[in-house]
Amino acid sequence: MNMFEGLDVFNSLPYWDSASMFVNKSETCATRKLLQCRDMGIYMNDVWGKFSGDEIPDLPKDHFAERKRVVEAVEKWMEENKGTENDMDWTPILYNFEVAKASAKRNQDWGHLVFTDPTLSRFLLVMCFGPDKDGHGHDAHDHYLAITKYHADRFFSLAKYVFAGRPEPTWVRATYTTFTSSINPLFLNSQDPQVPEGTHPPIYQATPETFTPYLTEGELERIDSTIMQSKRWKVPPANLRDAVLARGPRPKPLHTTWLCGRSAEVCGNCGEVATAKMPQCAVCKIVRYCNRECQRAHWPTHKKYCRKNRD
Template sequence: MNNISNKFAGDEAPDLTSAEFRARKAIVQQVEKWCDDHANEPKARIYKNQWSPILYKYEIVKTSAKTERDWGHLLFTDMTLSYFMLVMTFPQACNCGNLSHHDYGALTRYHADRFMSLLVYLHEEWDWGPNPRWVRATYVTPAEGLRLAPDFLDNIGAQTPGEDLKDGRPPIYVATADSFSPSLFPNELEKIDNTVARGSTTKNRKGAGVRERVLGSKEDRPDVSAALRGKNMRQCGFCQEAKELSELRLCAG
């Protein structure tokens, strides 16, 4: 399991802005404290009440993220790789409409569905990992002090799929293996197949016909503001400068 806690041991990271780094670090520390506080409870909510952060800025498959809308943020798993928490970190919403809670909610649900689509496909098509149970997702902004609502961490018993709305906190979304919006694209499935087939000699494709269960359309992507559809900037491995994806290959030293 790839625990990325050490990524936030310092004060910055080259592939995150200062605001992104501070927000993600605050969430990692909050979840770590929750795990410490609940480690010895006789009735665990998940296995030993332990969450491990495994991703802090991810795309479904390499080069699939073309704009800011396409990146997932902070992902945690329990020790059995059956339960997942997704936390999106966003800037303060503004009245001009460029950054809105409506967009934040739509993106959070979208990424929860996409990650569950990936888990279902890997498990049922390629026999990878245990049966995924749920992805529980929410978002934070500076308005919440970059802190998760207490019930996001505490109320993780039996999960009801869908949206949980409550005044005073961002929505909580739950996607389960039986209830999610299919949202992987054909080219992503092809890349996933190639990656799994190339990466292991022991994985036999089950061919369970799950492709149609997870296949979505680009037209189903959330219609968010232009501020969240901007071009991606990635750090060049050679010059260390942030560049648009199309320009990275031009920098060869």
């Protein structure tokens, strides 16, 4: 029996809910990851193990190396500060993500590393960029900061929306790295949202008072579709939707050939990592498949939460 045949057995059990109970360590959907962390605990969802080797199949090797450098720096900082006033337990839960499946339209819509504390209310977000210059030879740091702020505000908006107060996010503290710039020690040593001017790389902190709503109508529809896949999860009320709905433009595209790109697509039936673009369900536009045979095989499971049967 393979993994997916085993899932069919579980799906027949009355208490089994695959959307909320099946943990994928390579998960790229931040909505699902946050709700699974809340319901099953962050240690069931951590991605420490992803960084024990030298590469993983779903990230280019150089992008993986940049993320591993950050993960190891955070791990080292925790060891050095254990038992001190700075003692904090940070757990990595995402290393390449979009707010919901198929929601990212540009490379810049993909977030990179997210760590959470045990309360699931405070988050560290680190974007891993490359050269200090953009594709035109201009300084890229203003662009990097704009994209980092964009992701911090989006992640805060997402946590506020999907948690619906259980728990309420306190802040998302964000920074970025480049080939020549590692994490600034102040990023981990302080939780003060007032960061001294001239800090490099810059640090930004999204809070309930300062965050900019950055989720579009289309993204909120996909987030709701993800939530509806589980009997345990409830679509948040309309007032929360209004509170996180984007009202301003997204950052302009950055002209560079080096941005940590989108994750490889994975078949919803067999789990195969794509070598070319995969077709998606034409109705919900969330799940992707290797071919029509995989789509037909997955339909008995997928039909339970496909938008076609929800509308």
